[in-house]
Amino acid sequence: MLRLLQQEAVAGVRNLHPGYCSLLVKFDALRMQHEEVEAMLREYLERLEEVELPEARLVEIPVCYGGEFGPDFTEVAALCGMTAGQAIELHASVEYLVYFLGFVPGFAYLGELPEALVTPRLAVPRRRVPAGSVGIAGNQTGVYPFATPGGWRLLGRTPVKMFQADRDELSLLAIGDRVRFVPISAERFVKLEKEWT
């Protein structure tokens, strides 16, 4: 539906906010009535079969797990009853799907986290999560593109820039992409970080 509304934009529709199983359609209330928008969306719904989705890319994101980069890593491993090595291996073992981008520019909601790693959010969110932090919440995982407040449990950090204003593709990830995390050492993190700046 998002793709169709982007390809065949409707005059009066001002913004689209995708979610896991919903799409928020913002429209100019002085140009359109709710009933008109609903009728238009129903017509689009009939046509979803014909929408061609772009080819999904596989994007590898290097992550340095644990230590100062992943302040919740030890606790998560303990909560899940596994060793540090097992937790890293598990988090990096699956291909995640980008369900949608939201929250802040370039934040991709990735799923699904292997069952054994599923952990609730922190009871008290952090006031500031550093940019590049890789976190988990419930059965989701994701990378914070900017330093923001956040309640996800942090396992590690990537030196990769998830969102850059001076790049053709502003956001590293797009809806439908596949993501795999690749564990790296602290030395490699420093080296890659230099390359990205």
Place this chain on the structure above:
Amino acid sequence: MDVILVREPGLFTTVQDLGREGFGPMGVSPSGAADAVSLRVGNRLVGNAQEAAGLEMTLLGGTFAFPDGAVVALAGSNFGATLDGKAAELWTSFEAKPGQALKLGPTQTGARCFLCVRGGIEVKAFLGSASTHILSGLGGFEGRALRKGDVLMIGATSGSARQRRLSARALKEMQPRKILRVTPGPQDDWFPEASRRVFYESAYRVAEETNRMGIRLQGASVVKAAEGELTSEGVSLGAVQVPEGGLPIILFVEQQTTGGYPKIANVISADFHSLGQLRPRDEVRFERVDEETARSLLRKQEKLLASEELLFE
């Protein structure tokens, strides 16, 4: 090119226009002026297109020098402005002569005052807008709030500017409200009747940690009925979300684009500008209206902003 020298930045001053709408699929919220009505009027006072970029000051204004002179206007709340020591009026355009400086102080009314300059503030646009998005450091002047010593470019202008003033009737109609009108939110039915009554009958205080992302409220808790978590979904400007703990947060211009808390109500578009004038410790209430009322109030506001009688010379 003419410039503005930032002698004192004030508490939190950013370059803002009417924002960048349409990038929700990338997680980019529109941002834009916290009180768009004031910015639009300010721009009209100096003869700009209403979407031109101006300076948005928060609670405490700055000091700005105009080495080349400029035609300027102040719109929004009264920050006790003076031009070279003489009181400078709100809601009217005036000339700052070469070398003069405009000094603003702490607010005497609401949270924000806009400085509009003929020609607009020129910055490199990001996704079609000059608006600063503080959280991500994108847009505006170097993606940040102004600092002492910054030099801002003024856009080119042609022709002469006539002095313009806002009509008393328009000013009265644009007064920011403390009783915010809302329509029911998408999860209105997650809240039992008793909780909704609490929400609509209580006075809430604006919390200190309020910013352009969200307006946090203190007061009576609004308890949702059932257990169960909301799957993250798109959220709108003005959405009143109720996190665990029950203290409502109104999502504001630099909002997150998606969220996982239920939304009991949504502030109507015609009252968005009032949100931008709320100060910490202000008291607000919510009044429920239907969609048709919300639409006709917006229509009335837009008609006023487009009307010829808005300004006179």
